[in-house]
Amino acid sequence: MTEPLLEVRDLTVEFRSGGAWHPAVRNVDLSIAPRETLAVVGESGSGKSVTALAVMGLVPAPAGRIAAGSSIRLSGRELVGLGERELDRVRGDRVAMIFQEPMTALNPTMTVGEQVAESVRAHRGLGAQAARREALRVLDLVKVPSAARRMDDYPHQFSGGMRQRVMIAMALACHPAVLLADEPTTALDVTIQAQVLSLVEDLKREHGLGVLFITHNLGVVALIADRVAVMYAGEVVETAPAAELFETPRHPYTEALLASMPRVDRDVGALEPIQGNVPSIREIGPGCAFAPRCAHAQARCRESRPRLEPEGAARSVRCWLRTASP
Amino acid sequence: MSAPAAVLPARGWTRRFRANPTSWLGVALIAAVVLAALLASTIWPLDPLEQNVAERLMAPTAAHPLGTDTFGRDVLARLLHAARISLLIGAFSIALAMTIGSAIGIAAGYLGGWFDAAVTSLLDVLLSFPTLLLGLMVVAMLGPSMGNLVIAIAITELAPFARVARAPTITLKGRDFVEAGRALGFSDLRLVVVHIIPNLLSEVVVVASLWLATAIRTEASLSFIGLGVKPPTATWGGMIREGFENILDAPWLALAPSLAILVTVLGLNLLGDGLRDAIDPRARRD
């Protein structure tokens, strides 16, 4: 296996609520190789967005913090503990991020061209003219039609899909090694989603990017992921190559999630809902976070928390039922 | 994965209000002023109207802690009694402005269409018109009296209330729970009274406390110009005016009522601010 571009080890992110710190992300391990898309899939409150923000050094202080012992390595360089100035040099240059709402994530009072050029100017120290030419090149790259004319338009003059292309252009302007995509297609219609997903895939292949793709949609995962990390209540509960995950889900949560999804390609008969609700970060007990909703939970699941154990060469799972049996 | 859309009355606002020390300062200042007004005669039993020409323009002494004015009246007694007038006029005019203004705003917001357009542009004019000049004009037309003062100040503050009530009405009208009410066959009256008004009341009340401060300021300004309650009744604005006329001989005359106004208005502003910070969902973003 090639040297990972991004390696997250034992990442814990806490938020202050009612005078106490609660972990929104707990002991997360992830890694991404060049030309690899790792999909992080989970429901609301699973901590997937917080994980990405932590990688960017954008966990909002003072309400949130990265706990001691966490490690985030980008091409071998430790990011946790870097100062703001050093982080600014990395952000947007070596690692970039695109967000869910392309409407609100762009500055309404700056033209699209200025916003793309801004990152180039910040990281490459280019002059206004050169930065503008570079911005045009990137906008062409992400297939914004007649980019030369449109780069002086403002974000509100673009459609949702085009805005997301602009976001991608901004992220890729400085040729980052890793792209973090936080539900970039959730706010888009399915036909537009398909276009944006193909764009990300093409760019990944052409530029050797590592992509961390966050989504709640298992269907999207199936389309784009090489590997998958399933998150629940702040933890990674299962990682697997995409094909194997859908074929043989190992964690009861993954299994239940697949069984509860209505599908467009075939009749599934009766759906099997997961009982109960996604827990908030303040109400997680000492045991497995999924135990209260798990159909197979045993006494031990409620008492102590399982570890993420490797299973074979490429998989791992956090479940007593899997690790206990040989 | 939509985050819970912030519903207008934020939960736990009382806790946030209590946690804010400046709101407490506001509460304390207002409580002090209200108590002083209520217990004026008990605290300082001198008659605010009793003239004593022999003792005019006296500097502060033990007998007259704040001195005496041009007619030899006790300034402290006048100050305490003036508090009643200021608070009464403020409270009545705000009650009037709040009731009528909110009703106009809610009607405009709910009905929409040309009615809303007409009301809104009228409000814009009224809102940007110099409050003081408007009050001045009304009192000049009606003649100065306490009732007219209340009306004049109420008129100057209709627009802010209408505006504050209108915006959330429009938001709430578009909310699914109001639409659900229509789908359930509820009447417009029921939708407004049961489903819309309770949800915007908190905002209106916050504005009321802030505009009460403005009302008291306007009343003082009108009195200062000479269009307030007729003498010899004591008002803070009137006292400053009298003090101002003797500012070279007896500067303390203007000082005491100035501070009284300042304390009252600051207290109300602190209180209103604290309330708004506690309730306004935008202010809660951390």
Add this chain to the structure above:
Amino acid sequence: MSAKPILSVEGLGKRFEVGGGLLRRPAQVHAVVDASFEVAERACLGLVGESGCGKSTLARCLLRLVEPDEGRIVFEGEDVRSLDGPALRRLRRRMQMVFQDPYASLNPRRTVRQTLAEPLVVHGLATGEAVDARVEAALAEVGLPPDSAPRFPHEFSGGQRQRIGIARALVLEPRFIVADEPVSALDVSVQAQVLKLLEALRERHGLSMLFVSHDLGVVRHVCDRVAVMYLGRVVEEAPVPDIFDRPLHPYTRMLRAASPVPDARARFSLPRVEGEIPSAMDPPGGCAFHPRCPSALARCAKERPALADLRGGHRVACFLHSPEAAP
């Protein structure tokens, strides 16, 4: 079409005026144009399409939450558009709505009991203890504990709130439910709970339903027939198996192909989707889909195909499948 329809809609149209002002003529948006369909007794019709296609407007027109401009809506033999006052109120007893956003669709200042009791009282269906009894029954029916009654909406999770919303629609014992994206704001794991609940309730009460959604997977699971909308028009309508396994309209095919499937064999089978959804303010002439259509003919740019009946209750508006179907 099967059995006798409980609801039939003919030539329904709705225009909105947007923008405009003193010196500017407002633009007209044709949110719904010439929509016709029927919903059979005890059936569920799905209404799918992408944002701005007019599906939500159409749903609201049925209850007259939005006033249609033209066309006919007949519900249980009654002309809905001619109803007013008390008659309209009676209609809304028999036809109810479930909303998308479980956070916005409940009044935050009313307890669950108040929310559920209010429709009963307004319609004079129950008084005194009978109200409480029916509120309790409604809670039980949607799977909420009886002690939910005195609590406020913010004390519940999204899924539970959606149950309250469903209970509110059910207390009036309607015959027809209009559900506008009822599960799209919910977490995947909770979505199935609510879908199962709706299924059970339909069964138990013999409800008919119009189910609006952008999620084809959900529609396939819930509905019997599906109508596909594009820029205000129904472009295809057919029984579920036909729409999903033998779609005819190129737009339906594109939509079907772009809908992700949780199956790793689907990896990068992404269709080449052409262009973006045009603005509803300025829809293309001819067939509105022709600029994005991979198999557009010359005539598609000039003429608009009518919705034509093929065999087996499959209707489609496309020259490829019904060449004679000129307007």
Add this chain to the structure above:
Amino acid sequence: MGEFLLRRLALAVPTLLLAMTAVFLLARVVPGDPALVILGDQATQEALLALRVKLGLDRPLPAQYLDFLGGILRGDLGRSLITGKSVWAEVLAVIPYTLELTLAAIFLGVLFGVPLGVYAAVHRNALPDTLTRLFSLAGLSFPAFVSAVLLLLVFAIQLRWFPVISAPRAGDVLDHLRNLALPAANLGLIMTAYVTRVTRSSMLNVLGEDYVRTARAKGIGRRAVLWRHALRNALIPVATVVGLYLGTLIGNSVLTEIVFNRPGLGKLILGALNQRDYTLLQGLMVFFAGLIVLANAATDIAYGLIDPRVRYR
């Protein structure tokens, strides 16, 4: 942009009409007889009648209304009852003083208020923020005449740095500034308090926006994000609110002019009030209404300049 400008100005016309109508109604429909107010309770019936004829109050209301509007269309705001001079002449004679004062206040307010507001927002909930908030709230709590009297007491009477009566000699620039200083400081202080407050809350809103996070994700430094991304967006509501504040500002300048005994519109109004110069008062109201409506239009146009979304709508 040209079209936007035209459209906005055209929009001012009906508003202006509405405002004029409001002034007219206020002057006529309000209970009470202007003639009686002007002449007092002791006036004879004949005198009252004569004044009513002179003011045109004997004619039917619609006719009066048309006369009134016609006059305004011709640019005629009427004549003063007392001096006989046209309202325009009276206004033009004193407006430079008021204009100077108001502009100085706005200048000071923006100069100090915007940086203070940004500073407070960035240090949210820390001590400097609390102090700034207290300062701005206190500044807003002073009725303009109270702060004016206090300034006068301290700087003119006690310290004697500035003249007590602010009536500058013509032609002497230094004297002019000395005379302007205290009144301008008074209004500027209140304005600063106001601008600080609005900037702070607007800035807090903007700092929570997604695009600020995007800018941070691009690796743009904190300072650049603040000035390039946040401030420009934060100033949009500030511009509107400052425009809306013009009414209050005019009211405050009236009080300030009275305290400092400075010529200007304030003293003109007060004089008209004291002398019951009913026609001058009405003319002044019309003048103010027009001024305000135009100022609002100007604010909106400024808004359009900063916010591209408004321009293209």
